[in-house]
Amino acid sequence: MAMTYQKLFEPVLLTATAATIFTVPTGSASTLLKGGLVRLTNTSAAAVDVTLYTVPLAGSNGVSNSMFPTKSVPAKDYIDVQVPQMKAGDFLQGFAATAGVVNIQPIAGAYFSS
Template sequence: MALTFQKLFQPTQLGTSAATIYTMPAAPVTSFLRNARLMLVNTSASAVSVTLYSVPSGGTASATNEFLPAVSVSPNAQLQVDVPELSAGDFIQGLASTGSVISVHAMDGVIYS
């Protein structure tokens, strides 16, 4: 059996509205993402709060699936965050209190199927 390694997603910046950062492939339906970790980097000179959601397939961001509730990232600093397990079709969404200053990087994660 061959193993294939790939980056989950390219770095992206958060806006002030919830937007999708990563979506799990819908097939195979038995796949899931485990041990995922994100790095949030604040490139501004002010603290910025960040909210992240682990949204079930077909769902919407809400307090029920929030896993990082408006946590402040210090100026010119980074914060590493563990992501809850995702199933096929689930996705991660995020937003920041100030747009275009929080970069999101994939640090780790394994897709099992």
């Protein structure tokens, strides 16, 4: 089994509607993201609610794949969130109650494939 370390995605500001943050590469159908960790940083002076989803390939976000269900990120603070295992083609989506003030960036994670 091969293991690949690479930056999962560039930091991005969350919008007020669910948007795709990154997609697990589909170069190999056996690719699996393990050990994912992201940081949500609130740059505003007020707490902001954030929601994240790990959506299966060709799926849509919803209750069944919510991995960080509407939690408040304190003002001028951050929260680290573990990302569940994701397979090739799965994607991470998220949004914040206030657009443009919470960024998400990768902290850890590796792709495994056979």
